Amino acid sequence: MSATTETNYHAGPDAVSAKKSRYRRVSKGRGNFELWSWVFMRASGILLLVLIFGHLFVNLMLGEGIHGIDFAFVAGKWSSPFWQTWDMLMLWLAELHGFNGVRTIINDYTEKDRTRWILKGLLVASALLVMVLGTLVIFTFDPCLDPSSTLSVCAR
Amino acid sequence: MAQAANGTLYRGREGMWSWVAHRISGLLLFLFLFAHVLDTALVRVSPDAYNQVMEAYKNPVVGIGEAGLVAAVIFHALNGLRIIAVDFWAKGPKYQRQLFWAVAIGFVVLFAPFAIRHLTIVFTH
Numbered sequence: 658m659s660a661t662t663e664t665n666y667h668a669g670p671d672a673v674s675a676k677k678s679r680y681r682r683v684s685k686g687r688g689n690f691e692l693w694s695w696v697f698m699r700a701s702g703i704l705l706l707v708l709i710f711g712h713l714f715v716n717l718m719l720g721e722g723i724h725g726i727d728f729a730f731v732a733g734k735w736s737s738p739f740w741q742t743w744d745m746l747m748l749w750l751a752e753l754h755g756f757n758g759v760r761t762i763i764n765d766y767t768e769k770d771r772t773r774w775i776l777k778g779l780l781v782a783s784a785l786l787v788m789v790l791g792t793l794v795i796f797t798f799d800p801c802l803d804p805s806s807t808l809s810v811c812a813r
Numbered sequence: 814m815a816q817a818a819n820g821t822l823y824r825g826r827e828g829m830w831s832w833v834a835h836r837i838s839g840l841l842l843f844l845f846l847f848a849h850v851l852d853t854a855l856v857r858v859s860p861d862a863y864n865q866v867m868e869a870y871k872n873p874v875v876g877i878g879e880a881g882l883v884a885a886v887i888f889h890a891l892n893g894l895r896i897i898a899v900d901f902w903a904k905g906p907k908y909q910r911q912l913f914w915a916v917a918i919g920f921v922v923l924f925a926p927f928a929i930r931h932l933t934i935v936f937t938h
Contacts, residue, residue: 699900702893709886717883718927722934723876726867728860731853748850755843762836783847791850794857803860 694757701750708747732800732808741795748791756784827913835892838885845882876935880928887923891916 717723734740759780767773801811855863869875895912899905905912 699893699897702890702897706890706893710890713883713886713927717879718930721938722931723871723879724934724938726870727864728856731856731863751842751846755839755846758836758839759843762840787847787850790854794850794854798856802857806860 698754698757701754705747705750705754708743708750711743712747729808731798732810735795735798736800736810744795745792748795749788752784752787752791756780827910831892831895831913831916834888835896838889841885842882842889871935871938873935876932879935880931883927883931884920884924887920887927888916891919891923 716726735744760777763773763776763780767776800806800808852866853863855866870879892913895909895916898912899909
C-alpha cells in the first residue's frame, strides 16, 4: 500500500454534494447512546437470565413453592447479604432493561411528540419509583417490625 | 396488510412472530415487575399486610396466571439468547428460523417441569 492510495472510498463519489444536502444523517450530540443501550440490552439480558431463573427456582420450585412464601420466608432470605445483593442486582438490571425496551416501543408507535413525551415521562417516573422503593425495601427490611413477632431472630 | 411487489410487506413466519412475541412478553414482564415491587414493599408496612397479599397469589386462578408469567420469562429469555446469536454469531442470521425452533424446544423442556411442579402445588395444597 503506497501513500497515494489514501482516497476515502467510504465517503463515496457524492461526498461533497452530500455535505450540501439538507438531509443530515449524522446524529446531533447524542453520542453513542443508542449503541450503548443496544449493548446493555444484551449484557443485562444474559445476567438477568441467571438472576431470574435462580429467583424462580428458589422461590417457586424448592420447598413448598408458592405456598412457602410469606413474611417469614422473606425475612429468612434477606437475613443474608447474598440474597440482598442478588435481589438488588436483579431489580436494577430488570428495571433498566424493561425501561429501555418500553422506551423503544414508545419510540416505535407514538406519532405525536406530545404523546411520546407524556408516555416517556410516566416511564421515567415509574422506573425511578420502582428502583428507589425496591432498593429501600431490600436494605431497610426489619424482620421484627411486628413487636409480637414469633420469628426466632426476634427473640429477646 | 400492506402489500409489497412480491408479497406482504410484513414477512411473517418465525422471524416476525418471534419479534412480536418478544415485545408482548417483555411489556407484560415490565408491568408485572411494577406490581411485584409494590406488593413486596408491603413487608415494610406489616407482616400481615404482606401475608394477605401473598394469600391472593396462592389462589388457583392467580396460580395459573403465575404459570403464564413464568412462560413469558422463559420465552423472553430463550428468544433473547436467539437475538444475541443472530447479532454476534456469523451464521446467526442464516439460521435464525432454526434457532426459533430451538427456542420452542427449549421452552417446552423448561416450562413443562415447572408447570407440573407449580400447578401441583397450587391445586393440591
